[in-house]
Amino acid sequence: MAEKIYVYVDQELGHAPPASWEAVGAARTLAAELGGSVTALIFGEGVEALAQQAIEFGADEVLLAEDAALKDFRPEPYADLLARLAREGEPIALLMPTSGRSRELAGMVAVDLETGVTPDAIALEVQDGAIVATRPIYAGKLLTKETCRTRPHVLTLRSRAFPKPEADASRQGTVSRVEVSIEAAPSEVVGYKEAEAGVSLSDAAVIVSGGRGVANNPSLTPPPEINDEKEQEIWRAQQGFALIRELAEVLGAAVGASRAAVDAGYIPYSHQVGQTGKVVSPDLYIACGISGAIQHLAGMRTSKTIVAINKDPEAPIFKVARFGVVGDLFQIVPALTKALKERLGK
């Protein structure tokens, strides 16, 4: 029997993150092993352009649902539609990229279909015609392999854990429009706040992160109008993060932070890398003034190359690092920014 693999293409404001195409690529691999086809599901308003992209990245078929009521992501109408399409198509698996939204959606659809959901898978294989998914548990200290005895196996795939396929403009596929009838949703989106400009952590190929150490520059004197001790500390940290941002800018990198830095109020939570923040897997991760607590390592240990800059030679971060500098980040980071600027011709 030809199996169908469904992929939910997560998109926001008409833009699909690379992880959506990574999921299409992973579905392509599964389809090859199972002898089946890949169907991409795209929901939104004005998202037709994504359908062609999905085909170029490997989908055989696209189910496109466009409606004004689908413009903003809301879990209930999206889950209703996804569950309906999965019931009609009876795929063996439903893949999605891991994001806050898709975790929610995956959980809901799994309830509707009374099936199992494996969040944040990092590897997929086929054994005896069934899908076996590997995912980290206990903050990445352990891995588990999961199988699901009901169909479809709902899976979200960790960003950058699967290769992004090459787009092939000559690939052919069909686009079918899906009829949409949406009941009054229980919630409405009444506003939107853009994140501060910069590279998104989840998709970033390079990340420069700062930890508690960014506030420890003794050579800085806060301006006299700041006399509260905590505010002085935050002011120092902001000067430290300015150095990190400059390095990030040269590398086209996103700015990350440890939980300690976020808890201390140095930088907003949206920058937090770790078990309770974002889980990232860039090609290059530069950790500045981060000791490497287990909760931070959980969020970045799968990065391809890790560079650690820390005063303390015993810091656990060096155990996962490929390159280490034992030194003062306030001297090393600006010097590195300058050295890279020269070499990269910026």
Add this chain to the structure above:
Amino acid sequence: MTALSVGPEEAREALKQALAMGCDEAILVSDPAFESADSLVVSQTLAKAIAKLGEVDIVFFGRQAVDSDTGVTYAQVARRLGWPSLALVAAIQELDPAAGSIVVERMLDSGRQVVRSRLPAVVSVVKEINEPRYPSFMGIRKASRAEIPVWSAADIEMAEVPQPVLAWPEVFAPPKVERECEFIEGDTPEEIAAKLADRLIEEKVI
């Protein structure tokens, strides 16, 4: 405010902490039948327990469990109850139980959605929502004396606990990456930075 947990006897400690921090009552849902529960079973259990509690306006959840890291339970409970799911909430802007409405800011990768929803609703929160308070002395005394009722599967009308659909036959430690850290040294920060930049380029990292 009721603190609710599904788990073994040890979960009692977490519930005591919740009482010490100011919850009015706590309930432990515990049954040997839940031992191998997956998220489908846990969400059903929680939904039944919440239904048994009666009039509930909001159910708050954390983002994800620290052991299984699943992060889908809140959404599944919302779905089972038929209540709106408000995920990854960083702030509550308005709350009007009498009018049955709530306005929250939910975190997305690219920013925040401001969402108005009807009540009752299920809300999962991220750490920005607030600073947890410390248990008060009175709270700790109250918690140490509190009786925490235990509801079994039968108590919440789950005569038959479904078998989990997910199996995890293998749990293993990640392969040890033998990664020897190459320490870059030099006499000045400029020299160290230059060496590091050169190594990153040599190794085609950048």
